[in-house]
Amino acid sequence: MITEEKKEEKSLNFIEEIIESDLKAGKYTSIITRFPPEPNGYLHIGHASSICLNFGLTNKYPGYTNLRFDDTNPVTEDTEYVESIKNDIRWMGFEWKNELYASDYFDTLYGYAIKLIQSGLAYVDDSTSEEIAALKGTPTEPGKDSPYRSRSVEENLTLFERMKLGEFPDGSRTLRAKIDMAHQNMLMRDPILYRIKHAHHHRTGNKWCIYPMYDFAHGQSDAIETVTHSICTLEFVPHRELYDWLIAQLAIYPSHQYEFARRNLNYTVTSKRKLLQLVQEGHVSGWDDPRMPTISGLRRRGYTPESIRDFCERIGVARRENMIDVGLLEFCVREDLNKKALRRMVVLDPLKVVITNFPEGISEMCHSENNPEDIAAGNREIPFTREIYIEKEDFMETPSKKYFRLAPGKMVRLKGAYIIQCDDFVKDGNGEITEVRCSFIENSKSGQDTTGINVKGTLHWVSVNYSVPVEVRLYDRLFSVEDASNQEGDFKEYLNPDSLHVITGYAEPALTEAVEGESFQFLRKGYFAKDKDSIPEKLVFNRTVTLRDTWAKATEK
16 A cells, blocks of 8 residues: 555655755755856746756755856856846746855855865966867877976966966966876866956956856855755766866865756757857847747747746656657646636638628627636626628538538527528639628527527627737747757758748737736637737737647648
8 A cells, every 4th residue: 555655755756855865864954956047048948947946846845046147158148148037037936045146256266276276186278279179088098188287386376377367368278177187087187177268247347357167166156055956957967076076175065966857849949059049140039039948938928937837847857868749838838828818709810791680880798708717707798790700711601511610501609699690602703702691690699598599610700890900920839840959951941931920810809908928818719928019009919829739730641
């Protein structure tokens, strides 16, 4: 028999198992994690997993999470990215205890470097990057010592001080750890700790012209903050040995690194370098383009923080990388929006219908529920008039046997309004149907129907006189192949040419009350969110996701 306690224990991911073991053993009384983004771009869906993991752990166990910006490369970093990252984390529903920066520790890190030099564990190397690479060796062959490796402590201290004072040009010298040029782990073959960069830093200005490498800033920053569980993705497994070596040699707080598998999402890319290319070359409108996998892009498209957190929970935490179907992310947002999104009627491909027995110049208010999943959302009024729009696909001149929408002699119900019957239709000179003529059935109004007539089809509609034109942006997958990053040639060759279609739809008047970012279900069409480009004269809505997974069906054909 499995007890409830064992069920809970079985459901733990491997990092939670480590933490529970550490707490049970008394190694820690509380835990500290950190989320350490580099401010050189916007956060994307991959970062969302790390955010949920790091903050989720300290929501579950005693402790807290720091937000620490890894701002050690002044060339690519910007305060715009800092602010976007903070906004995204808060939107996701999390709050950090301390807002920190690797640049907060530049003086301390410099002191650590001096300590390594004094211990004979670091030296200044005059070699070029090409010369360093040539001496590095291969995974099966040992490297060779740099000709500058035997410099004295005094000479290294003097040269490092001169590097700090800006006496040497970029790339002319580096500070390297003195470890082992024959080490099996290539990263342990005298790794670079500092490089020269004469560049303005977004926080420290021009105070520094030498900057620590990630491997030197990462573990030491963790130690300064007494981070108990430093969680990284799998590509940092080889770095762990250097992480531990530096902490041991400096005799500082023994933070420890743990690695989990990155989750890749199909039909997109999550490399910040590639995403930046898409932005800079104009393939998308910006970092928050609704086709982008950035958190800001997902938010603008209409994804909710609850749906993204649910997605991260479903994909879990594992030790092996794999490709996640974007359909799961879409499923999560459908599940969430179905419960909370207000329903509205919007016709995207209009066909005029004239109700010939309804008086001209008269409007009648009909009522429809705002959300059948939420009774508290109440009802809304919709004006019904002699002329309405329906979708072109909802009328067929010669219907098939199982076609239950409008056709000559057939009846359908208009959502929230009357049953109508098709009496006739009009074609233009090209044979296109331009108008359908119907009659409504008296006493058949929704909620008041006494006719006893049963119809199988219900259509959404809007009044011609009272409808509001809206710009509707129909978004789809950004790429036409599952894994654009691993295809031959330029990844941009695989951009989906049909990832965006812009059309004009006609909406019921209640949609004019929408606020920016608010999500709706357009009946029978999908979920849509009001875009920031909206102005009173022109409302703009982005399609978040269709009602069903139409992409899967299309790719099966």
